[in-house]
Amino acid sequence: MSPTDSAVPDAATILTVRGLRKAFGQHEVLKSIDVDVRRGEVVTLIGPSGSGKTTVLRCLNGLEVPDAGIISFTGELNVDFSAPVSKKQLNAMRDRSAMVFQHYNLFPHKTVLENIIEGPVQVQKRPKAEAMKEARELLARVGLEDKENSYPFELSGGQQQRVGIVRALALRPQLLLFDEPTSALDPELVGDVLTVIKELADEGWTMVVVTHELAFARQVADEVIFMDGGVVVERGHPDTVLRDPREERTRQFVDRLLNPF
Amino acid sequence: MNINWDLVWSSLGPILVGAVSGTIPLALASFGLGLLLALLVALMRLSHNPVFSGVARMYISVIRGTPLLVQLFVIFYGLPSIGLTISPWPSAIIAFSLNVGGYAAEVIRAAILSVPKGQWEAGHTIGMSRRQSLVRIILPQAARVSVPPLSNTFISLVKDTSLASLILVTELFRQAQQVAAFSQEFMLLYLEAAVIYWIICLFLSGGQSSLEKRLDRYVAH
Numbered sequence: 221m222s223p224t225d226s227a228v229p230d231a232a233t234i235l236t237v238r239g240l241r242k243a244f245g246q247h248e249v250l251k252s253i254d255v256d257v258r259r260g261e262v263v264t265l266i267g268p269s270g271s272g273k274t275t276v277l278r279c280l281n282g283l284e285v286p287d288a289g290i291i292s293f294t295g296e297l298n299v300d301f302s303a304p305v306s307k308k309q310l311n312a313m314r315d316r317s318a319m320v321f322q323h324y325n326l327f328p329h330k331t332v333l334e335n336i337i338e339g340p341v342q343v344q345k346r347p348k349a350e351a352m353k354e355a356r357e358l359l360a361r362v363g364l365e366d367k368e369n370s371y372p373f374e375l376s377g378g379q380q381q382r383v384g385i386v387r388a389l390a391l392r393p394q395l396l397l398f399d400e401p402t403s404a405l406d407p408e409l410v411g412d413v414l415t416v417i418k419e420l421a422d423e424g425w426t427m428v429v430v431t432h433e434l435a436f437a438r439q440v441a442d443e444v445i446f447m448d449g450g451v452v453v454e455r456g457h458p459d460t461v462l463r464d465p466r467e468e469r470t471r472q473f474v475d476r477l478l479n480p481f
Numbered sequence: 482m483n484i485n486w487d488l489v490w491s492s493l494g495p496i497l498v499g500a501v502s503g504t505i506p507l508a509l510a511s512f513g514l515g516l517l518l519a520l521l522v523a524l525m526r527l528s529h530n531p532v533f534s535g536v537a538r539m540y541i542s543v544i545r546g547t548p549l550l551v552q553l554f555v556i557f558y559g560l561p562s563i564g565l566t567i568s569p570w571p572s573a574i575i576a577f578s579l580n581v582g583g584y585a586a587e588v589i590r591a592a593i594l595s596v597p598k599g600q601w602e603a604g605h606t607i608g609m610s611r612r613q614s615l616v617r618i619i620l621p622q623a624a625r626v627s628v629p630p631l632s633n634t635f636i637s638l639v640k641d642t643s644l645a646s647l648i649l650v651t652e653l654f655r656q657a658q659q660v661a662a663f664s665q666e667f668m669l670l671y672l673e674a675a676v677i678y679w680i681i682c683l684f685l686s687g688g689q690s691s692l693e694k695r696l697d698r699y700v701a702h
Contacts, residue, residue, distance in 0.1 A: 283602055315608055325603035329621050329699050339607030342617060373701040391607060 232258040233294075234394055234426055235280070240289035240301075242275055249275045250286070251450040257395065260424045264437040264458075267447035268473060273430045276447075277397050280428065282314035293394065317395040318388035322403050324380045326372040332359070332383050333368040336390045344391070351390070358386040362416050378409030382416055389420075396420070396427040403432065434477055438462050446470045485666060492660040492670060496653055500677060503652025508639045511574050515581025515638075516631075522586035523593065524615075537586065544583025550644055552576050557648040573645040581638055588630045592623035625696040632689040636682050643678075653677060 235257040242250040249272045257263050265273035278284040280291065285301070292298040293316045299309050327335050333355055340351040359365050362382040372380055381401060388396055398417065402410040414436050421427065421440050431437060437444050437458055444461040446454045446469075454461055454470045465471045526537035544552070557572040567575065596619050604614030646655035654674055661670035 281606055283605060311608075314605065319602075319606040321599060321603065321606075323599055325597075325599040327600065327603065327618055329625075338617070339609075342613065343608035371699040373699065387607065 232260075234259050235294075235428075236290070236292045237276075237280070238290045240276065240279060240291070241287045242272075242279060242284060243287055249450050250279070253289070253447075253450075253452060255428075255445065257426060257428060258442075259426055261442045262421045262427050262429065262440050263443045263445060264429045264431055264441040265445050265447060266431065266434070266437060266473070267453075271447040272450040273445075273447050274399055277319070277399050277428060277430055280313075280395070281317050281319045281397055282310050283319070285310070316393060317397050318391045318393040319397045319399060320381070320384050320388050320401050322400040324372070324377075324384040324404075326380055326383055326387070328372050331369050331371055332364065332375070335372070335383060336387050339387070339391045355386070355390055358389055359383075361419075362386055376409060377405045378412045381405065381413045385413075385416055385420075389425075394426065396425055398427060398429040398431070400430050400432065432477065434462055434474065446473065448473070485669060488660075488664055488666055488669060489673060492657070492664075492673060495656045495660060496674060496677060499651060499653040499656035500681065503645070503650060503655070504639065504642050505681070507570075507573055507577065507642045507645060507650065507652060508635070511577030511642075512581055512635050512638055514574065514578040516585055518578060518582030519585035519589050522582055523589040526586060526590050527593065541583050541586055544580055549576070549580050549641055550647070552580060553644055553648055569645070569649045572648055573642070573650050577638060577642065577645075580641075581634060585631060585634050588627050588634065589623065592627035593619060595626050596622045625693075625700075628689065628693050628696060632685065632692075636685050639681055639685065640678055643674075 233256055235255065237253060237255040240250050240253040240255075241248070253272070253276055255263065255276065265276060267273050275284060279286045285305070288302045290298065290300050291313060293313065297309075297312055297316065299305055299313050327338065330338065333352065336355040336358070337348065337351040340346045340354070341348050356365065356368065359368055362385065364379060364382055364386075367375060367379065367383075372383070375383065381404075385401075401417065402413050405413060410433070414433060417427075417429070418436070418440050429437075429441070441458045443455060444458045445452055446461055446465070446467075448469055454465055454467045460466075461470060462474055465474060522537045522540060525533040526541070528534050528537075553573070553576040556567060556576050557569065560567060600618050600622065601611075601614055604618045609617070642652055643654035645652055646658060649655075657670045657674035661667045664670070
């Protein structure tokens with residue numbers, strides 16, 4: 221952290237984001253966003269579409285490069301985007317987290333097992349036998365031990381997303397990022413995936429989740445951040461933000477989700 | 482029309498020799514080199530560097546905008562006048578490779594673009610460089626899409642190698658021409674050549690089908 225920064229992270233903080241800005245052309249998507257995530261914490265980002273919540277997530281994983289701001293992991297990796305950032309730094313930052321995508325983005329030409337070990341074996345250069353053993357254990361944990369030789373097209377959406385989660389876990393990241401992980405699923409499959417995510421939270425995984433599932437946020441999140449128009453409107457404990465928000469915009473958004481018509 | 486079957490059988494030998502030692506190796510070598518060139522040109526065309534994409538665009542435009550026969554003649558009959566003499570076989574391989582390179586580059590570019598952006602992003606999130614994502618994630622998926630159009634290119638190439646007869650390469654059609662000139666049986670010999678080209682292309686179509694079937698194993702039907 222730079223000495224001028226007001227926020228001093230405590231020892232358990234693994235991610236600190238300060239003043240994150242991003243514009244696409246003339247359109248400012250993020251206007252100075254701050255986020256802190258402590259080890260084992262679940263932070264959920266909620267907000268209307270176009271509010272910038274997915275862009276925050278994508279910046280954390282290096283899928284978008286912010287225009288300004290600081291992203292630091294456990295204080296030791298400090299990336300300041302107000303100056304040009306080296307590819308090495310970007311990759312170091314990217315490797316701290318792993319993304320679970322809304323549309324799963326599994327590799328269609330690889331089997332379930334190959335999807336999972338691709339990163340550990342090809343990128344992290346871990347021994348293949350060890351990566352396969354770990355992949356099978358993870359698959360068993362999400363109830364897909366009999367699917368390791370299936371191709372993604374042979375699985376339901378919920379199963380594909382669970383493979384997506386396992387693929388992220390197999391990278392052993394410090395931080396899991398979920399980008400609307402259940403938005404593309406049929407309603408009856410949402411529960412399975414949310415249950416898996418909740419179990420990971422209970423096991424102590426640190427995660428940032430972009431979601432529209434308020435019930436999930438209320439049960440699982442340690443902090444809810446409500447964004448609108450590229451700024452954080454309100455943040456706090458889910459009981460406060462979702463049940464008794466201070467801001468009118470938050471209240472309207474939560475009302476609309478709870479009573480769509 | 483009386484068919485001179487003796488001539489059909491006696492000419493089959495030289496014509497098949499032409500196919501096996503001329504047409505087929507010429508087509509294979511040119512297609513292999515042409516594909517490598519096409520991949521390079523496709524990547525240059527997709528590059529954000531304006532010099533790379535400009536050069537690639539220009540190359541594709543020239544190759545597609547000029548007749549293959551003219552390209553062949555420029556290389557074999559034209560270059561010697563500026564002091565560069567290339568013998569028939571290398572001339573033919575250069576011309577055909579450059580030609581395949583131009584057409585297949587557009588096929589490969591389109592196939593790469595047909596792979597959803599999310600696949601690049603998934604490669605990125607598991608820690609791959611762009612190069613790794615391209616080789617391990619994108620190209621295998623692009624290959625499936627490009628088999629039918631690239632098969633077209635290959636089949637066209639096999640037939641186009643007959644043009645090499647005009648720069649003195651001993652291949653299928655040149656052999657047929659020589660027997661025809663000697664025996665004066667033009668209709669018979671040219672039809673015989675046509676049938677053999679057709680049979681080669683039938684095999685290639687069969688190969689295309691089985692390749693497509695193999696690459697389709699991971700797609701829902």
